Amino acid sequence: MTSKAVIAIDLGASSGRVVRITLADGRLSLEEVNRFPHGPTLIDDHLCWDLDYLWGGIRAGLARAFAETPSLAAIGVDSWAVDFVPVDADGNALLPFVSYRDARTDGIMPEFYRNSGISNNELFEKTGIQSLELNSLYQLYALKGQPLESYSSLDRFMLLPDWIHFQLTDIWSSEYTNATTTQMLSVHDRNWDPDLLQQVGLPARVMPRIRNAGDVLGPLKADWCSEWGLPAGAGQAPKVVLCGTHDTASAVAALPSLTKGPYFISMGTWALVGRETEMPDLSDYAYRHGLSNEGGVFDTYRQLRNVSGLWLIQRVREEMAPDSEFADWVADGEKAEPGRSLIYPMDARYFRTLSMVSEIQAACHESGQPVPKSRGEIARCIFDSLALNFADVLEEFAKGEPIPELHIVGGGGRNALLCQLTADFLGRPVIAGPFEASALGNAVVQMIGLGWIADLDEGRRIIRDSEDLLRYQPQSSPGQTDIRHRYHTLFKRQKKQASLAVCG
Numbered sequence: 001m002t003s004k005a006v007i008a009i010d011l012g013a014s015s016g017r018v019v020r021i022t023l024a025d026g027r028l029s030l031e032e033v034n035r036f037p038h039g040p041t042l043i044d045d046h047l048c049w050d051l052d053y054l055w056g057g058i059r060a061g062l063a064r065a066f067a068e069t070p071s072l073a074a075i076g077v078d079s080w081a082v083d084f085v086p087v088d089a090d091g092n093a094l095l096p097f098v099s100y101r102d103a104r105t106d107g108i109m110p111e112f113y114r115n116s117g118i119s120n121n122e123l124f125e126k127t128g129i130q131s132l133e134l135n136s137l138y139q140l141y142a143l144k145g146q147p148l149e150s151y152s153s154l155d156r157f158m159l160l161p162d163w164i165h166f167q168l169t170d171i172w173s174s175e176y177t178n179a180t181t182t183q184m185l186s187v188h189d190r191n192w193d194p195d196l197l198q199q200v201g202l203p204a205r206v207m208p209r210i211r212n213a214g215d216v217l218g219p220l221k222a223d224w225c226s227e228w229g230l231p232a233g234a235g236q237a238p239k240v241v242l243c244g245t246h247d248t249a250s251a252v253a254a255l256p257s258l259t260k261g262p263y264f265i266s267m268g269t270w271a272l273v274g275r276e277t278e279m280p281d282l283s284d285y286a287y288r289h290g291l292s293n294e295g296g297v298f299d300t301y302r303q304l305r306n307v308s309g310l311w312l313i314q315r316v317r318e319e320m321a322p323d324s325e326f327a328d329w330v331a332d333g334e335k336a337e338p339g340r341s342l343i344y345p346m347d348a349r350y351f352r353t354l355s356m357v358s359e360i361q362a363a364c365h366e367s368g369q370p371v372p373k374s375r376g377e378i379a380r381c382i383f384d385s386l387a388l389n390f391a392d393v394l395e396e397f398a399k400g401e402p403i404p405e406l407h408i409v410g411g412g413g414r415n416a417l418l419c420q421l422t423a424d425f426l427g428r429p430v431i432a433g434p435f436e437a438s439a440l441g442n443a444v445v446q447m448i449g450l451g452w453i454a455d456l457d458e459g460r461r462i463i464r465d466s467e468d469l470l471r472y473q474p475q476s477s478p479g480q481t482d483i484r485h486r487y488h489t490l491f492k493r494q495k496k497q498a499s500l501a502v503c504g
Helices: 051-068 108-116 120-127 136-145 149-153 160-169 176-180 194-199 222-227 247-253 284-288 311-320 326-335 356-366 375-398 416-426 437-449 456-466 480-490 492-502
Strands: 003-011 015-024 027-037 041-043 046-049 074-079 084-087 156-159 216-219 239-241 263-267 270-277 292-295 301-308 406-409 430-432 470-472
Touching (some): 003 160, 003 247, 015 051, 015 437, 027 437, 027 456, 051 160, 074 437, 084 160, 160 216, 247 263, 247 292, 247 301, 247 437, 263 375, 270 375, 301 375, 356 375, 375 416, 375 480, 406 416, 416 430, 416 480, 437 456
Parallel strands (some): 074 239, 406 430
Antiparallel strands (some): 003 015, 015 027, 084 156, 292 301
């Protein structure tokens, strides 16, 4: 049996990991080499990531991976989007590395529209991306107004995977899928929009060249080869291959779909709900319904909306029972009365609240519903509400066309209750898995770039053959229609407000 392997560096907003993925006899296997939890901390009144700690976890994982498997052929990096590392002319990171969760962008969008003369709608037509305060565009605009002193020396703009690539190869570029999330890339020519760069005060020379997923960026530089006991130089050293460097782009690359245009939810702290398309949708309908067009791998687009995912239950668990298992919350939710209490999970009140439990209970009281108190009641309230919101968003994407099946990938696919409720309210089959979608998609795109796999279709067939997928058929139950009707009646105003916020 011949086997070949690559390393996927997969960085989420709460943990990072280095994963070895092996291709043998047409199947993929995954082994975690190093995992390191992380999160933002407060530095000089700004919420920041610890870049040195992240890089240390990556280096430790790579050292261990190459010690165990010196024949590893390549490395690929994916991470969360929008956050960037400013770099000076000497190639040094300008710290702090500020998080998208930092409050510096609070209320910044109206100021941007007013001072730039660019409306939200015009911005969507330029970039295909819906405006969110956390986007790189608004982070940079906030710096322009209130710059951190160290950022005045910014000479090169690097998204997080770009910076890691630079450490590994000394090559500076930005991969397309992640670059689109900045809201500074033109959807028409796939390059940095000069007008938007001017608005944030950046000259074009500080922006990296755009490259595509599947491109071989270059060999691992000699210093690392020496440190890890590897052969150096082009043709001998392990390669760095660009995957979909936005973790959702890698997750969507791993969809085990055999049909074009699959519908998906990439489920984690946030839920990325949408479908894969071959063309962006810049219509007024897409704009009004908050549908974004993020770049996908191999000339595709991820038409999606970023909605609340497992953030609600994660926060509730931290408050009520931090040592409990999520499986216990799912089990208690299954026993609770369906549809007893509902919330609108995209209400802004849940994003920065000090007590998620109190906020959910207050919302139910204010809307005249029973107040959930037990663990099961609160869990069922969250899971019912998330599934109802997912169904609404997916139907807006479908525009009346049938949805053949829905793929739920990522860790949230392990939540059997949420998967079943989503199938029930949507009325369509749900396929859950792979649960390690970002790492698998990262590896498959590397393997396509290396010539081991012919194309994305073959890669997805391999993933489908390699993974134990879970299937959920929609089930009808008494009161299901009434629950959905009550959800729409209760939150008609909030949904309208959310739509108006999108349209500026």
